[in-house]
Amino acid sequence: MTFMQLIDCRTSRFDEMNRLMENWVEQTRGRRTATHSVIGKDRSDGAHFVEIVEFPSYEEAMRNSKLPETDRIFQEMVALCDEVPTFTDLDVVRDEQLYAATARRFLATIASEGELPPLDDLLVEDYHDHVPSDEPDAIGMDAFRRTVEMWRGGFDFEFTVEDQIAQGDRVCTRWTWNATHHGDFLGIPGSGRRVRMTGTYVQRCSSEGKIVEGWWEYDRLGLMGQLGALDDLEK
Numbered sequence: 001m002t003f004m005q006l007i008d009c010r011t012s013r014f015d016e017m018n019r020l021m022e023n024w025v026e027q028t029r030g031r032r033t034a035t036h037s038v039i040g041k042d043r044s045d046g047a048h049f050v051e052i053v054e055f056p057s058y059e060e061a062m063r064n065s066k067l068p069e070t071d072r073i074f075q076e077m078v079a080l081c082d083e084v085p086t087f088t089d090l091d092v093v094r095d096e097q098l099y100a101a102t103a104r105r106f107l108a109t110i111a112s113e114g115e116l117p118p119l120d121d122l123l124v125e126d127y128h129d130h131v132p133s134d135e136p137d138a139i140g141m142d143a144f145r146r147t148v149e150m151w152r153g154g155f156d157f158e159f160t161v162e163d164q165i166a167q168g169d170r171v172c173t174r175w176t177w178n179a180t181h182h183g184d185f186l187g188i189p190g191s192g193r194r195v196r197m198t199g200t201y202v203q204r205c206s207s208e209g210k211i212v213e214g215w216w217e218y219d220r221l222g223l224m225g226q227l228g229a230l231d232d233l234e235k
Contacts, residue, residue, distance in 0.1 A: 002092035002209065003058040007051040009077075009085035014041075014049060017080045024073040031067060033060040047082065058091070092207070096166035099205040103173045106211060107159040107201070110148050119145065123211050130215045154185025155195075162198075172202045177218070181227060188227050195226040 042048035055061040129138040157179035199218030
């Protein structure tokens, strides 16, 4: 679970503190586990500052705190403050930016070349996949992997993310899918044809950022037409 630490302090020596923080970042380069940091200044009180530091997990934050430079920098930071700073530890229970990034990484992963990579860091074990043209739904990571392998066996493909909207624990991604039909797909032998689809993928995420449930919408009928599967019906 993503973890954040909120540091609240008062100082009239912010420039010195800022240089101190820059030195710490440089000294711990390659070992510091924080992924993102933001410092805000109180508009109504110029001596009041709040820093929000993000870590991949609480465990990573604790590993960061055990760096020898961290304790030294902390002592020097306290000396620059007008009062002892306060710390608030936060487990992130909703992160719309993380959920959107997960959707992009998910699409890139299932379209990657070679053997399909593990999906454990993207999906929960009992992931539920909804596709209107497929019955029944794929439930569980193994069932979903079989569905993906069917597509990968028939096509070399890639997704282009055209648009994303994140709200609460859900993200809607509008995508374009470009592919080459190289192998059997639903009984249609590989043709070498270049095909294209557009569609959307709506995902529901857990607080840890993994995808719990997904809903796909795309034009499979149009795809079958591009593969020539509808030619006899049109005669």
